[in-house]
Amino acid sequence: MTVTLVPVFAALGDETRWSILQALGEGEASASALAARLPVTRQAIARHLAVLHEVGLVEPVRAGREVKYRVLGSQLSATARRLDALGAEWDRRLAAIKDIAEQL
């Protein structure tokens, strides 16, 4: 059920979305609240939140008539672990190739 990595990074490859994530890192907030402290429209932020939710980095929390969002740091850490494993694997393989080449 692990989400594929690429869409997550596509979501993380946007400055505005990082601003949103950073703001949410200081506490839950609604789209309107975020729009008040960011230089973009509420609708734009709503779309960004939808994207972040699709890749599992953020979670909506109904609070009466407003919808607050909570950042899911554990998901980010999980993604980080997969990334680290990939980097280590590549370095390991390339080192092995180099060793074999030197064996000649």
Place this chain on the structure above:
Amino acid sequence: MTVTLVPVFAALGDETRWSILQALGEGEASASALAARLPVTRQAIARHLAVLHEVGLVEPVRAGREVKYRVLGSQLSATARRLDALGAEWDRRLAAIKDIAEQL
């Protein structure tokens, strides 16, 4: 000093670039060699390699008239560590906020 995170993730948010990285993870290769086993033009791959090089994920290696590229797994792992730290920090802060709220 450390490159900003966003461009790195923007670079990682593309399927074709991941195909390139995966291929390079099995051994160094030139743009032409990659074009032979991927469904895109050599020029497109060259542009992707330039992007990956700009964010430090890949390194060019001149070999006579051809330019092979090597994937830098350590850079990926370094990025992963920064990401993990961020996720942990967010979770820590939100947990602290929750604790304070329950103190009331």
Place this chain on the structure above:
DNA sequence: GCGGCCTGCAACTCGGGGGTTGCACAACCC
């Protein structure tokens, strides 16, 4: 119940990036 927030959906603009083709140039091989 009624006016004011907050949300959701739809249509539109516009700039950027992924992909292509075409050509010029450099380096290897025979």
Place this chain on the structure above:
DNA sequence: GGGTTGTGCAACCCCCGAGTTGCAGGCCGC
């Protein structure tokens, strides 16, 4: 030297996504 292979640069097309405005619908409080 001449043909072949690999690279670099430039122009072009085209689609997608970030952002906007506008409007309709739901919940609150008075």
